[in-house]
Amino acid sequence: MTSPGAGGHRSLLPAALSLAGCLALVLTACSSTPESDLTVAQANVTAKEKALADAEQAAADAGDALCSASSSYITALDRYGDVLHQTAVTVGDVQTAGADLGKPAAATKDAALDAKKAQDDVAQAQEDLDDAQAALVEAQASASATPQEPAKAETPTPLATLPAGSVSRVEEAEDEFEATQEGISADTPLVEAAEKFNAAAVALEAAWIHLFADSGCLSEDQAKQADANVSAYTKALQTSLKEAELYKGDVDGIYGPQTVAAVEELQKANDLPVTGTMDKASQLALQSTLGAKAGVDAAESTASTAALQQTLTLAGYWDGPVDGEPSDELTAAVKQAQKDLGVPATGEVDAATVAAFEQALADLQEPEPAASPDPAETAESDPTPSETPED
Known part of the structure; x- marks a missing residue:
């Protein structure tokens, strides 16, 4: 026979479990009120704002490190323009010329990777903050019939960036530089080796300078x-x-x-x-091309000036050397001739002046007409008949 106490104990278990379940539901309901959700959402936004600020500071530091490293690398690259054009340069110099670039190149590449990762972290932190702010808006809508706009974060200071185009240009230049180094051997003619290495070094330096400027380092x-x-x-x-x-x-x-x-x-x-x-070889080639062209122009100019001097000499306006050299004195002579010939005195030889010069020269070259003899002079000049001597 079952005792009343025992039976009563068993009959209370379901009721106790049921009461515990109700309490759990009540507690759950209490922990998920609109007000508590709003508090959590606000705290989350605050945390995400701090995370974004930290990420931005880390990105700024990484950007500074990249600027410093790339500046050192550019300086190291720039040395080779001078090394390759010293009189004592050898093929061996060209072959080993990139040895001291390894350390600054590696440091710069590592700094670039760190800067890129830091920028990615900033982007992710911004995305997380956007999500948190969106959740805060929803929480405000549940807690109030008139939701409030979340406080907007301050606009972050622009950070140094790594433009894709500039990065690609650097990567291509780095590959070309390495290929150039590998293609130079002890059998490569010195001039060819110097030209190739300098061209590759200049191209690489130019690419890094572009990236340096585009990354906000200035x-x-x-x-x-x-x-x-x-x-x-x-x-x-x-x-x-x-x-x-x-x-x-x-x-x-x-x-x-x-x-x-x-x-x-x-x-x-x-x-x-x-x-x-x-590069340096291209600069020399351009100077040579311009020099050759200027030589032809100068020769033509000299010949023209000499012809002018000769013309002025024949016309009696120039007593200086016929050397093809322009001068203030020659300009003054031209002006005087122009005044005398009745053309505008500009000092420049134009079509009217040339025509006047040609006419003056033609006049000078015409023989002067023979003068009619003066009877008196003729009489005086005739010999007096000698008297016949007396026997």
Whole structure:
């Protein structure tokens, strides 16, 4: 026979379990009120804002490290323009010329990877904050009939970035530089080795300079000055290429496709590495081309000036040397001749002046007409008949 106490105990278990379940539901309901969800959402936004600020600071530090490393690397690359053009340069120098670039190159690449990762972290932190702010808006909607707009985070300071185009240009230049080093052996002629190595070093340096500027490593004033310097250099280059009849575009200071094509044409014509970038050998080739053209122009100018001096000499306006050299005295002589010949005294030989000179020269070359004899002079000049001597 079952005792009442025992039976009563068994009959209370289901009720106790049921009560515990109800309490659990009540507690769950209490822990998930709109007010508590709002508090959690607000705390989450605060945490994500701090995470974003930390990520931005880390990215800024990584950007500074990249700027410092790339500056050192660019300086190391720039040395080789001088090394390769010293009189004591040898093929061995060219073969070992990249040895001291290994450490700064590796440091710069590591800094670039760190900067890229830091930027990715910033992007992820911003995305997390956006999600947290969206959740806060939903929590506000549940807690109030009139949801409040979440506080907007301050606009972050722009960070140094790694533009994809500049990064690709650096990667290509690095590959070309390594290939150039591998292609130079002890049997490579010195001039060829120097030209190839210098062309590759200059192209690599130019690529890193672009990345350095594009990554925000320059202050606003420095960036403006750099742009002005690049524009001035490019205008001067375009002008020289145009004088050499290699460039057909506008002199606009933009190192664009037409300028690159003109430099490549110059390099092809002189059997140089075709990079589209002005290296030392290309500069010498351009100077040589302009010098040859200037020599022809100078010869023509000298001949023309000498002819002018000769004409003025025959016309009686010039007693200086006939040497083909222009001078202030020669200009003054031209002006005086123009005044006497009745043409505008500009000091410049134009068509009217040439015609007047030719006429004056023709007049000078005509023989003077013979003068009629003076009877008196004739009488005086005739010999007096000698008297017949007396026997």
